[in-house]
Amino acid sequence: MAELLQHLLNGLVLGGTYALLGIGLTLIFGLMNVVNFAHGEFYALGAYVSFAALALAGSDFFVALLVAIVAGAALGWLCEVALLRPLRNESIDTTMLVMIGVGIAMQNAELLGWGGVAKSIPHPFPTAPLVLGPVAIAPLRLFVLVLAAGLIAAAWLLIQKTKLGRAMRATFQDRDTAALMGVSIGRIHAATFAFGSGLAAAAGALLGPIFLVYPSMGDLASLKAFSVVILGGLGNLPGATLGGLLLGIAEELGAGYISSGYRDAIGFVIIILVLLFRPSGLFARQERIA
């Protein structure tokens, strides 16, 4: 029983991080119709910026987190303005190829700048685990879980409750009509891409201290983010959140009770089943509204 509870807690923590990765990706897809293959690289960027701020500039952990989010959002903004805006009326394949290129360039720039050796980000939390009855959790992981939940809630509020969010949803439903109503499409796209990239960078800065920071760290992050988005339905924010938690818990229980050798395979088996039986995602409604 203690083992099962620990597995569930591990799965929840892991799933929270998957959800954080997934919502940025699903937002960008849902609102802009761009398949962002560089999403994992913004995650790596967040981790490296946080590392640079902490280890080189000697800043505070929380300041470094903010700096990473701002850097991710700024680069996302730049990406949209410089690369995606001129291609707005091109097909989804064209922008996808551009983003694959951006991903390759970013990863290799990190390899060039930082070298291939993994870096470890220091953090101010105690390393001794918090013991809650039969289960244990590291304070840093608990912090990450809480902050991930907070960021997801903030993203949802932004989209549902603010004027910017309303403009985003309007753009998603009908770009031309929204433009006629006075919504600046360029501004909405740039804000969406910056927001999604900032979320990925936040995930990187949060998970960097738990894991290690290395140039190819974004590959795995991209893979998981895409899995989450497919599970939850493309462009579906609550779907991505639930999809993330589901994937984390499925992987954890699969590794714990079936075989750790097939841990990643278990996640993909679920995705294949979802694509077969509910091709628009587990949590899809009639139409996608981010």
Add this chain to the structure above:
Amino acid sequence: MSNCSIVLSALVLVALATLAVPGESQAPIKIGVIEPLSGPVAASGNYVRMGAEIARDWLNAKGGIAGRKIDLLIEDNKSDPKEAASAAEKLIVRDKVPAIMGAWGSSMTLAAMPKLEEYGVPMVVETSSAAAITKRGNPWIFRISPPSEMEALGLEQYVDKLGVKRVDFLAVNTDWGRGSITAFGDMLKKKGAAVGVAEFMDQSATDMNAQITKIKATGGDTLFLTTAVEQITLVMKQAQEQRLGRKIVTTGGSSSPTQLIKQAGAAAEGSYHIVFFMPWFPESMPDGKLAKAFVDEWAKRGHPFEGLTEGFRGHDGIATIAEAIRVAGKDDPKAVREALWSVSLMGVNGPIKFEKDGPAGKESGQSKPSIFVVQIRDGKVALPDFLAKK
């Protein structure tokens, strides 16, 4: 050599000399290197490359091989077996190298091996531990790193002193990790230890909590951990978070204890590590002078100290190939392979000499490297109590 052939070779030499462009020395001898310079195990591959460059520069400073400089052609296998095979093909077909050193990971080496047989070019294997590499009957393979069986036998004498009674395994899901579990499991069963669970992790996995939770439930006393330093760091941190409370023994020699102290901190305390080079005490190595010189040269180049436990592999691999080319007297793949059977040299790890291994008639070469055990104690690398000098 008869008089006639001496005259003949002299004539050939003169003919060659007149052909050469005046003022230009002879073409360098090319040696191919395949290492993971990017991807999840990039750190280790880059350290091996640095060690290989030291061997090259030392040899060239002594005049190269018969007056010809050594040139390393280094290919990145991106920590990916597919890339390792295409890198081997590129080095052989395009660059026409007479020998290759590579390819760090067992899966990468195994993927490159059919190319060696296809084109007939020898490869000195500097890191890979999977038994299959020398057992498969590929006569172009010469391994200077210990296969997991040899490592397990090297550890056998210390099992009682380590107090291993109930053991679990956690290994990277590759040929190396799977082979290591078999080898150490067999040895430990023979020594009367109870074997619990064998868990795996993907090479690029970062969250091993599920495996640790499962291992924790077995109630064993020791965890044998087989993977590269990046994942060892993560496992140790996550084991500490879950209060695993096991004696951890890492195998494969890629644990880089100095890096673990830096990155895993207190989580690495008390762990044991099988290593093939002890840069902390070079004087305890079979050739203390060479080991010291290597450590000093490494520091002089500004390479990080934690890379030395991988870096020496590059040095020893290139030194072995260069010696074989010297013995062969020419940089022809077949001649180099013949010469590899007769080389006998001192590497940073210790003596290198190949014995036959694998199916009769198609044997691979396997050297018998030295194996050491160190422990992380009080944030430093030390010899375990049972090995410390009286």
